[in-house]
Amino acid sequence: MxxxxxxxxxxxxxxxxxxxxxxxxxxxxxxxxxxxxxxxxxxxxxxxxxxxxxxxxxxxxxxxxxxxxxxxxxxxxxxxxxxxxxxxxxxxxxxxxxxLTKDVADLGVAMMLAQARGMTGAETWVRGGDWASRGLYPLKSRVHEKRAGVLGLGRIGFEVAKRLAGFDMDIAYSDVEPKTYAPDWTFIADPVTLAQHSDFLFVTLAASAATRHIVGKQVIDALGPDGMLINISRASNIDEQALLDALENGRLGSAALDVFEGEPKINPRFLELDNVLLQPHHASGTVxxxxxxxxxxxxxxxxxxxxxxxxxxxx
Structure with missing residues (x-):
């Protein structure tokens, strides 16, 4: 047959x-x-x-x-x-x-930590001899007890929030409605308001026509010059041009991204920035x-x- x-x-x-x-x-x-x-x-x-x-x-x-x-x-x-x-x-x-849910959540939290604590730059500081010649690495930001927003509290968003709870973070989320399985976290329906409430904003939405560019200029500006955007969902959920503009002019503090429009050929503007952590769409990348x-x-x-x-x- x-x-x-x-x-x-x-x-x-x-x-x-x-x-x-x-x-x-x-x-x-x-x-x-x-x-x-x-x-x-x-x-x-x-x-x-x-x-x-x-x-x-x-x-x-x-x-x-x-x-x-x-x-x-x-x-x-x-x-x-x-x-x-x-x-x-x-x-x-x-x-x-x-x-793949837990691996994606793990990488999202790892990206937050790596970017907040400057880990990739700190390794370069050691390997390049700056530690010996210039002294201590510049101070970075703490993560624990900060405010985290999770945009989309589905399977992955829920696992991200569970991990953030271990850092004693103030956790809020946006979704189509409050979730009964998240009684200890704050529901904020509007993504702009969620961003205003957040030091770290995780994007964990499923992508659809309705969510295309849901993270646009308004959300990015609400997150602000001290905020960090972490995307482990789909590139289409973020207005990439608005994100690049905000990262370049300091309206957004930093970003950590695992997905991009047109990947693996990403916008070269990203490569010129020192306030964005770039990952090769490998959130589920474990054996x-x-x-x-x-x-x-x-x-x-x-x-x-x-x-x-x-x-x-x-x-």
């Missing part, structure tokens, strides 16, 4: 590609020099897509696959998938929530979590084609 054909949109680690290749026929879209021709040649056979959160599956790709039944996303974010087209076609969509994510992509595909319930359906 022939294997089901799957379009593999981006590369995966060998431990994930191995099982996928054994179970399915993989068409490696990311290796094609002419992707349109590749889809035309193989599109009529493909019944599933295995993709990554930042790569997704757009309308043109979906429409090029007449037999498509399922899109399995490696990642929690599915904003790069054209859900409207998938819904119209009756195509199932899955993602990989929960398994343990990436293995769990890959297994969930595989398990959802297998469940669908064996007629069983999906493990983590989006649609």
């Amino acid at each position: 022939s294997k089901v054909a799957i379009l593999q949109v981006g590369p995966y680690p060998a431990w994930d590609e191995g099982p996928l290749g054994e179970k399915f026929t993989l068409h490696r879209y990311f290796e094609a020099s002419d992707t349109a021709a590749f889809l035309k040649a193989h599109g009529s056979d493909i019944r599933g897509i295995a993709t990554r959160g930042e790569l997704g599956a757009n309308k043109a790709m979906i429409e090029a696959l007449p037999k498509l039944e399922i899109i399995s996303v490696y990642g929690v974010g599915f904003d790069a998938v054209d859900l409207a087209t998938a819904r119209e076609r009756g195509i199932r969509v899955t993602n990989t929530p929960d398994v 343990e979590t990436r293995k769990a994510m890959g297994k969930l992509v595989y398990d959802n595909l297998v469940a669908h084609f064996e007629g069983r319930d999906l493990l983590t359906p989006v649609l």
Whole structure:
């Protein structure tokens, strides 16, 4: 019996590609020099897509696959998938929530600490000989007992806030409504007001058309010249031009970012700034979590084609 054909949109680690290749026929879209021709040649056979959160599956790709039944996303974010087209076609969509939640929260808090305490600059101070020649490193800001705002108290936001509680921080959050599972934290509905209340503002929202640029000039100015913005969600949740302007002219104190528009080719203006910590979209980047994510992509595909319930359906 022939294997089901799957379009593999981006590369995966060998431990994930191995099982996928054994179970399915993989068409490696990311290796094609002419992707349109590749889809035309193989599109009529493909019944599933295995993709990554930042790569997704757009309308043109979906429409090029007449037999498509399922899109399995490696990642929690599915904003790069054209859900409207998938819904119209009756195509199932899955993602990989929960398994990456705590790693993403860990990195967000680590980014806050590293930026607040100047850790990357301090290491350069030691390695470059400045400690020996110039003396002590310039003083930085404490984290404990400061005010933290969490924009989006879903799975990841909740885990971030739990960790911040360990630093005795005053924690507030914004969401569509107050959460019963957060009785000890302050609900502030308006993101601008939340930013005004915060020394550190974490962006942990799922991305959608409604949240695009929700962190714009007003929120950034409310956070202010002593505030820090930490983004471990999606780049689209922040107006990047407004952020760069504020970082350059001192209207925002600092930022720590794991996601960017057009990544990995980020805006070169970021590279000229010493008040932003830059990370390569690796919040879920641990061996343990990436293995769990890959297994969930595989398990959802297998469940669908064996007629069983999906493990983590989006649609």
